[in-house]
Amino acid sequence: GAVVSQHPSWVICKSGTSVKIECRSLDFQATTMFWYRQFPKQSLMLMATSNEGSKATYEQGVEKDKFLINHASLTLSTLTVTSAHPEDSSFYICSARFRGWTDTQYFGPGTRLTVL
Amino acid sequence: GESVGLHLPTLSVQEGDNSIINCAYSNSASDYFIWYKQESGKGPQFIIDIRSNMDKRQGQRVTVLLNKTVKHLSLQIAATQPGDSAVYFCAETQGAQKLVFGQGTRLTINP
Numbered sequence: 113g114a115v116v117s118q119h120p121s122w123v124i125c126k127s128g129t130s131v132k133i134e135c136r137s138l139d140f141q142a143t144t145m146f147w148y149r150q151f152p153k154q155s156l157m158l159m160a161t162s163n164e165g166s167k168a169t170y171e172q173g174v175e176k177d178k179f180l181i182n183h184a185s186l187t188l189s190t191l192t193v194t195s196a197h198p199e200d201s202s203f204y205i206c207s208a209r210f211r212g213w214t215d216t217q218y219f220g221p222g223t224r225l226t227v228l
Numbered sequence: 229g230e231s232v233g234l235h236l237p238t239l240s241v242q243e244g245d246n247s248i249i250n251c252a253y254s255n256s257a258s259d260y261f262i263w264y265k266q267e268s269g270k271g272p273q274f275i276i277d278i279r280s281n282m283d284k285r286q287g288q289r290v291t292v293l294l295n296k297t298v299k300h301l302s303l304q305i306a307a308t309q310p311g312d313s314a315v316y317f318c319a320e321t322q323g324a325q326k327l328v329f330g331q332g333t334r335l336t337i338n339p
Contacts, residue, residue: 114274116271118271146327154331155317155329155330155331155332156272156317156329158326158327161326205271205272207271207272207327215260215321216262216274216277217262217327218274219264219271219272219273219274220271221270221271222269222270222271224269
């Protein structure tokens with residue numbers, strides 16, 4: 113149980129294009145999903161918190177117009193990197209909060225974005 | 229701001245030995261802690277968690293210890309195997325939903 117998937121697992125795009133990443137909770141409903149980015153040999157940095165049916169809450173320093181988040185259902189959240197540039201190249205990871213007795217977050221496998 | 233940190237960035241142990249990974253936290257209000265394992269190129273994998281009303285919790289080959297007096301968290305892995313090689317992160321919850329991650333410890337298992 114508590115499986116989270118991401119699609120695609122990796123993507124290469126040209127500078128200036130937009131890329132959409134999907135995050136799905138496969139066997140549970142997630143009222144809250146989170147988006148992180150991770151640079152090589154560093155820890156995870158929270159970008160935004162996504163609640164189903166409402167606007168995402170972005171962390172300080174994260175451009176909301178550049179990283180569009182949509183949480184349309186209890187099992188799907190999407191992150192769109194708009195007008196991507198090489199500095200946006202990173203490992204993007206989503207998580208979904210399982211509302212059991214622990215409220216544990218379960219993570220997806222991550223999406224490697226490379227912007228040329 | 230307050231953060232979760234780790235004492236050691238790298239740890240090497242012999243296969244079959246026990247490993248202990250440490251984590252310090254500074255927010256005394258945190259009430260929930262999680263250990264994650266991250267293999268190269270993959271997302272973090274839940275290992276074990278503990279609430280602040282507990283001192284110890286055991287799983288399969290893993291034990292988490294919480295010392296609230298000194299704000300210290302540790303992960304013990306018994307009889308380490310090659311598959312245990314990974315980066316281990318501790319994380320704490322602050323406020324309603326956010327997880328704050330430590331910087332990670334890379335565990336290497338020597339044959």
